[in-house]
């Protein structure tokens with residue numbers, strides 16, 4: 001079957017000036033199936049955001065290509081919803097208006113727009129704040145608004161870069177569960193970056209472990225736990241075993257980089 005997203009030998013180099021260049025991503029090849037949920041973990045600077053920005057069409061690769069439904073990505077598109085850690089809300093629009101924004105651009109008529117926005121605002125628990133401006137919301141509430149805005153346009157692909165990173169533990173778990181329940185209903189394809197290994201395992205069909213210097217694919221770990229996921233799964237020995245193996249892959253490459261750095265310095 002044709003993958004939904006296909007990274008084909010994707011590299012990205014940054015020009016540092018003075019004729020120097022930095023290879024942030026080295027020949028990433030990865031297929032993500034339609035309806036699959038993959039999470040991406042790895043040490044800081046391993047090219048996770050670079051890979052996602054290229055898939056989002058916000059950055060061009062230096063070599064290789066990302067294909068979506070077999071077509072090369074050349075810019076952003078409505079079928080790819082992007083959610084960053086930093087809630088990108090319009091400060092002069094209310095929660096309701098922020099969530100309706102993309103629908104308005106897409107030409108959805110007023111009553112339908114309101115119905116859809118109401119649904120997603122309720123889903124993220126912001127109904128009481130629908131008329132509030134972003135400056136009146138906490139960080140967690142702003143992020144929930146940004147999530148409702150991305151969900152509202154119903155993109156077939158969600159590209160999420162540490163979307164829950166700035167949230168408190170309880171809100172985070174609630175949003176993980178909401179994300180999984182909308183995902184199982186609507187079967188979007190999700191690529192989700194996180195630093196949290198528990199979160200990576202809890203959400204995913206597969207965990208992509210990346211390595212740094214240069215940023216590259218290190219390991220792919222199949223999670224294999226059934227859905228729906230819940231607290232019983234989170235606390236199960238099977239979950240712990242997978243979490244340990246992902247942690248091992250991330251931690252040991254970090255440890256070996258530290259050792260290498262110490263050797264270089266001596």
Ligand SMILES: Nc1ncnc2c1ncn2[C@@H]1O[C@H](COP(=O)(O)OP(=O)(O)OP(=O)(O)O)[C@@H](O)[C@H]1O
Nearest residue numbers: 014015022024043044045046047048049050051215
């Ligand atoms: N515009 C740029 N110019 C130069 N270097 C860059 C630029 N953008 C990113 N980099 C470098 O590329 C590498 C990969 O960055 P990227 O943000 O993709 O990593 P990441 O895995 O998402 O990191 P983190 O987990 O810390 O968010 C980093 O070393 C970063 O410093």
